[in-house]
Amino acid sequence: MEDLTKDQDRKRKQPKGDRPNYQVWIIVTLLTVIFAIIYFGRSGSTKEITKKDFEEIYLRHDVQKIMVVSDRTVEVYMKKGFQKNKFYSENKNLNIDPSPFALERGPHYHFNIGNSDKFEEWLDKLNEEKRVPSSDRLPLVIENNRDSSYQFFNIAFVVLLFVGFFYLMRRMTNAGPGGQIFNIGKSKAALFDAENKVKITFADVAGLEEGKEEVREIVDFLKNPTKFTKLGGKIPKGALLVGPPGTGKTLLAKAVAGEANVPFFSLSGSDFVEMFVGVGAARVRDLFKQAKEKAPCIIFIDEVDAIGRMRGKGSMPGANDERENTLNSLLVEMDGFATDSGVIILAATNRPDILDSALLRPGRFDRMISVDKPDIVGREAIFKVHLKPLKLSTDVDAKKLAAQTPGFAGAEIANVCNEAALIAARKNKEQIDMSDFQDAVDRVIGGLEKKNKIISPEEKKIVAYHEAGHAVSGWFLEHADPLVKVSIVPRGVAALGYAQYLPKEQFLYTKEQLMDEMCMTLGGRAAEDIVFGKVSTGALSDLERITKMAYSIVTVYGMNDKIGNISFYDSKQSEYSFTKPYSESTSQTIDEEVRKLIEFCYERSKKLLSDKRNELEIVAQELLKREIIFQSDLETLIGKRPFEKQTTYQAFTSGSSEKKAEETVPQPEIPADTPPQDIK
Secondary structure: OHHHHHHHHHHHHOOOOOOOOHHHHHHHHHHHHHHHHHHHOOHHHOEEOOHHHHHHHHHOOOEEEEEEEOOOEEEEEEOOOHHHOHHHHHOOOOOOOOOHHHHHOOOOEEEEOOOHHHHHHHHHHHHHHOOOOOOOOOOEEEEOOHHHHHHHHHHHHHHHHHHHHHHHHHHHHHOOOOOOHHHOOOOOOEEEOOOOOOOOOHHHOOOOHHHHHHHHHHHHHHHOOHHHHOOOOOOOOEEEEEOOOOOOHHHHHHHHHHHOOOOEEEEEHHHHOOOOOOHHHHHHHHHHHHHHHOOOEEEEEEOHHHOOEOOOOOOOOOOOOHHHHHHHHHHHHHOOOOOOOOEEEEEEEOOHHHEOHHHHOOOOOOEEEEOOOOOHHHHHHHHHHHHOOOOEOOOOOHHHHHHOOOOOOHHHHHHHHHHHHHHHHHOOOOOEOHHHHHHHHHHHHHOOEOOOOOOOHHHHHHHHHHHHHHHHHHHOOOOOOOEEEEEOOOEOOOEOEEEEEOOOOOOOOOHHHHHHHHHHHOHHHHHHHHHHOOOOHHHHHHHHHHHHHHHHHHHHOOOEOOOEOOOOOOOOOOOOOOOOOOOHHHHHHHHHHHHHHHHHHHHHHHHHHHHOHHHHHHHHHHHHHHOEEEHHHHHHHHOOOOOOOOOHHHHHHOOOHHHHOOOOOOOOOOOOEOOOOOOO
16 A cells, blocks of 8 residues: 555656647647638639530530539539630630639539439530530539538538637636736746645755744744734734845745745746736736635745835826736735735845835734845854755865855855855865865956966056055054955956955944045055056056045045034935935035045055055065965964954954954955956
């Protein structure tokens, strides 16, 4: 009995082959019947003549065959090429349509008779009177079953046409999602239930402990609702997962589907969008209708901002926006008069700022779960999950990898692990070691290494001193992020070098910290100015970053004495707004203060590097020799940093309790320096 059950399960799991396309065969059959009727039943297309006309063409010996059909009609078959004779083309009674059917096979003419026997007597009499030679006399062919064959073809054609039309319409109505005309208002949600269960669980989700706790409570409510309802609580209507791309919002929803023993509907916000008016709202209604039939259940809408944008934004005045109709239908279904407490909505978006306020209110989305980029502890947990299926060397340490990937989201960490495996396979290694992960991190941050890129010695020297300026200035500035690695190997589209730093994981920044960051960022251009007496265009990304930072200090954070404690930042302002919340004179003052701030940081960076000119030369020469140096190399070359406080990397890898400080939000590392496009 057990073997029989296993055999049935195996047959059930076997993939089904491609189903035959019955529609094509039905269409081919109908076309075959139509052409058969046209080809074999062409008497309707022949020309009707009189008995006298027949006598005339018969005596010209152009007739090939005479056939009596159903004892009342004579069909005349002519010899090939008869239509070329002027006698037929000029005679209106005998001139026929020169179509292939009429000329090739026949019959070509027909006329009615009273009786076949009388017609046969008349034909014999004509042969005697006109003395037609016996060789030219044609026998009379009698066919009495023509009507039955015509009737059969006509009935068969009608039956096949009706059956084919009925079958095609049935297929259009009952087919799955995908452009069928009668299925256009149906929901495209994928259903995961007991037979089609998601295998991802909360154990596969790392670094999202707070988010897991929130959604785990929803799963517990569905499994054991009396635990909560006995105290008077109500099941939450919905939860909105908010966070940057790649942080694991969809993965968290998959884990909910794997943990909950209830039906799970999954679809994207774009699945509601259609070119036809009213289709989106119809799909919303159909989705909730299916969900209520299977309640309790969960609906997951990924990228909900596709239909949840603020109403009235971006639409023409007086226009009937289809997206707004879809949103209105969703709002009513989530919390209207006929709501069902057994349906929970999960949604995910990385743009919560553009969502309609009616969608975010309690009663629809009761909870907004923030899924941010993981901190250093979360990155370690994520690395451990992705390192499990890999064949690793003993020197691979998840802690070190987590410390060397600040600002990385879960998707980027997964990409690093995959790239490391590919790099190790490319080198024909049996195991993945730490150097492969270092190369993978470089690949993700800076892009593909361009080993064959031709760089002149002068350009390479400029890049070396530029990167050395970043490294030395950051090493001797207290609040600057410490260096992790600096490289002058060309990477990406146009980057000739890059420096990777390890930002402190913290919430708040003081003006002094921001100023040190700006000085470190300007260290590359300052080094070029000191060493070569001129600057290059290689500091493009540096200038872009410090300009944004300087304007933020003056206009956003209120850290400028002349402007005062004023912030001109508006979180709800549209990105396409052209209005400024200040006057032209204030705008001029802002530009002057930003220019003064950048000039002060630049001069400060130049003075620092002038004082540390010897260290700058040492680091630059080492870069020219080795192309890549690390933090440990800097300690060997120019000594340890003159500050007692440990870096985040040192504190975390050493197991210090400082890693549990309140500094938890990572900042992105300095992007790769982008040289000018004309440098080859």
